[in-house]
Amino acid sequence: MEKLAPAKDRLLKSEKNWMNGEVRGKIIVYLCAIIMISATIAITIFLGSKGLQSFFKNGVSLIEFLTSKLWNPSDQAKPLYGALPFITGSFAVTFLSALIAAPLGIGGAIFMTEIAPSWGRKILQPVIELLVGIPSVVYGFIGLTVLVPFVRTHFGGLGFSLLSGMIVLSIMILPTITTIATDAMSSLPNNLREGSFALGATRWQTIRKVLIPAALPNLLTAIVLGMARAFGEALAVQMVIGNVKDMPHSLLDASATLTTIITLDMGETTFGSPENNILWSMGLLLLIMSFAFILLIRYLSSRRKI
Structure with missing residues (x-):
């Protein structure tokens, strides 16, 4: 014991x-x-309190802010707070970049998971990871020195345009879409492939009619995540889009986004001034859009079939 x-x-x-x-x-x-x-919660409360001051304290009309095309908040006689050109620019470069990056990203994911041999993924995966690690200022600098002159020479205009912004953004969000799409395709059970092959379907028929529909909610999630990043990108877009305060009418027109105007004008305003508060309102709008993207992602996730 x-x-x-x-x-x-x-x-x-x-x-x-x-x-x-x-x-x-x-x-x-x-x-x-x-x-x-x-x-x-703290960020939401702080940004909400600052962003709403322009409407409740400074008397800015919400309708004017969202629908007016005229922007001149520094005018002492009659300040103008129309943010529609910047809202339009933000949505335009976001959706247009997604139109480019989504097919490339999903195609790359299908190539790595369903078509390429093992060495194919070993080559393509490091390339994607390399794109992720490149700072946004490098993308912007390359776009400024290479892409803008190319657009100016071959398409016309100044080169600083929506077209340049969407191309830079599509390259930036491509790794996000490709990585998530690759995980979505890899997570599909093998019995889907085996069952399709057993019924006599070819590899392409299996990919197009079985695997892509099964992984569609996850693929859409990848696209939405890429769009969320594109919507909030500032520096790279600022260097190539032109930053004019007019409504764009074509892809070759210079434009501006909510993020580029905030970064350009915030340092030139006085804290607590109406012009400063309206920039905070733009930040609040960006936060609301981020929440909208998150809700959309949650909705797509709830519709996953597998």
Whole structure:
């Protein structure tokens, strides 16, 4: 009995240490969750309070802000707060870049998961990861020195245009769409492929009529995530889009987005001034659009078939 006592004490001590470790782990996990939730709520409250001041404190019309094409908030006699050109520019470059990046990204995912041998993915995957690691300022600088002159020479105009912005953004969001689409295609069970082949379908018929419909919610999620990143991008777009305050009428027209106007004008305004508050309102609009993208992603995720 005396020999069993130390072993029993060690067992109890080990169990006590395990319990203490489990409690500490739960505390750390819950603390991290609370910090993330608190940070999100704090940012939303702060941005909401700042963004609404222009409407409640400075008397700016919400209808004018969303629908007017005239922007001159620094005019002392009659300030104009029409943000429609920037809203249009943001949505235009976002959707147009998605139109380019989505087919390329999904096609690359299909190539890596269904067509290429193992060495194909080993080559393409590092290329995608390399694109992810390139800073946005590098994309913007390359677009400024290479893409803008190319557009000016071959398509006309100044080169600073929606076309340049959408091309730069499509390259930037391509890794996001490709990576998520690749995971979506890889997660499909093999019995879908085997069942399709057993019925006599070819590889392309299997991809087009079985695998893509099965993975469609995840593929749409990848596109929406790419669009969410494109909508909030500032620096790279700012360097190639032209940053004019007029409504664009074609792909070759210079334009501006909500993010580019905020980054250009925020440093030239006085904190608490009507012009400063209207920029915060643009930031609030960006936050609302981010929430909209998240809700859309949640909706698509709930419709997953597998």
